[in-house]
Amino acid sequence: MSEHHVHIDANPKRVDLQLRDVWRYRDFVWSYTRTYFAKKYKQTVLGPLWLLINPMINALMNLFVFGMIAGIGTNGIPMLLFYLGGQGIWSYLASIVTAGSFTFSANAHLYGKVWFPRLCIPVSYIITSAAEYLIQLVPFLLCALYYALTGAFMIRWSGLLLSLLLLPWLGALGLGVGILISSMTTKYRDLGLLVSLGVRFWMYATPVVYPLSEVRNSFLQKWIRLNPVTAVVELFRRFLFGVGEVSPGMIAYSLIVTALILTAGIFSFNRIERSFMDTV
């Protein structure tokens, strides 16, 4: 048997996760990411400038609705920074989940014509989203600098670096959820329509536009703590702003749930991948 031996069985005895193949195709992951990124912004007038404008507009809207009208507190964090930060970390997760959900249907033209490790594409979505996250950090930092100069805020540089560690964690969670949905959307297309609705619902079930400490209802508190993203977002605020309600227990719980979802996602993805071309 040579190093390039492949065995295909109708009823495989063990599931091959093909993770080694993804690594072997890492140059493809990179070129897919570049093309995907370029295509996403090439047709727009402002191009990647949208990455700077979008979070600003979103944060201002959130500030207006939740901060000013609803009057939800921000634990003493300058409001604009609070909403910009939450917005940034949440869009990172949301864009991975959304793009991942449509992996099969959006790439049928590649999947149907040539074999390559199928997981390369959802993995590349993580890289794209991480790049977008880093770009939108610019307006955040500019605002932070402004508040720092006016003395209302102190930038935690080490916290900023530590917060980057949350990206792979959240990326793994997003990948897991995205490919779990993608395995289902190949069979039931209308689930695709539910994705954006579901993601929005998920956002409100996560302390993004409010801090966990503002949730006074203990029943709701309990449910929100069950959400594995809660720990990540609160930890993110702890790193950047020095406030955030997070315990080692919540972190451990979130990490375990992330691992479970990712494993389940990869398993079902590899099962569907074998025959989805027959149904798309």
Place this chain on the structure above:
Amino acid sequence: MIDIRHVDKQYRIGQINGTTLQHELQSWWARKQGKDDPNRKLSSKGNYGDLFYALKDISLQITPGEAVGIIGANGAGKSTLLKLISRITAPTAGSIDIDGRVTTMLEVGTGFDGELTGRENIYFNGTLLGMRKEEVDAKIDEIIAFSGLEEFIDTPVKRYSSGMYMKLGFSVAAHLNSEIIIVDEVLAVGDNDFQNKCIRYMKEASSLQGRTVLCVSHNMQQIRKLCTRCIVLDQGHLIFDGDPEEAIRIYLHQSVREELSINYDNVVRPDWLKEQPLVLHSACFPDRDSNLFSDSERVRIRLVFSALKDIKGVSLRLEVKDTFNEAIGTFILYDIADLTAGEKKELILEYPVSSFADGIYNIVYNFFVRDELGNNLNIENVPGLSFRVRHARGDSELAWDHRNWGNIFLYGAEVLQISDADTSQL
């Protein structure tokens, strides 16, 4: 080395294109109430949910250095077999072992993006096919030279012609280090030069470099030029595996419909046929037990038709087509008869086959009348009785190169003189 053992591939009719949750619930509700499934697709192949085999119990061993052709009618399972070997979809039963890296060319230039330049697309396509970036770096000059697109390599490929697109795509795939090459009819497009280049490349890959080549083609000339072995598929079954000439013979004969008579009462007429004052009921070869003709033989046909209206100057066109339904030529019989409403007629006619090359021909019977201005108005159009031609003289059916020689013997060329050349004039 490719080892295919007892492979089946099963599809569920109607499942292709997926389903929606709404349809699934609808169907489930209808079944529960004992009603007909509202989402059932009407199809000649069976009912929604029925299983059918695209491939059934295929076993095959292919060793390095072989160039294997796969032929068969449309829907025989050729492409499905290639998709299984190239891992695009998995078999329903059985197993496949592949030793070596596979280059799949089910399409040329998969994933090419119009916005990217030729050079950028080489990187995208190359890495998609499994190359490392350094490999592409090392080979890019060679790839560009092979494609012959040096001048346009930094132009976005949306500005390319389809021929240029193909050349670039093929050049990338041709520079992969792989042991197995799988090609699905990609050579059908592209100019002659390019096709020959591809054939030469595959020929060298198998005979000189010891790589395995698997190709599907409808072009028997290509199969003959390239393959050392050929398999014939028929409705998912492997019916022949061996010598290419023998395989081609089996395939060509299996695809002939040996019809000696046709009843047209249930044949659907083309949509464009608006008025139909004349109806053809049947056609047959009288007193014959085969549709094979040769040399000076003439094809005799009996047609039975009736008129629904008074028609003056009924004429008939016999439009001859090749097996790909490309028109070859037409016999025309003007002003056969004037008919009165309700009349039923029998017509016996003949046409010669001496000018047709050996092969299989389809034909269309088209009745028409001419109006005052001389325009033809078609009044009946049906597929006619196919006929085969094999002459005792000249080149056999297999040696005749239809692609380059056409289908018709042209008469009239003759040798006027042959003598020793006057060398002083050269």
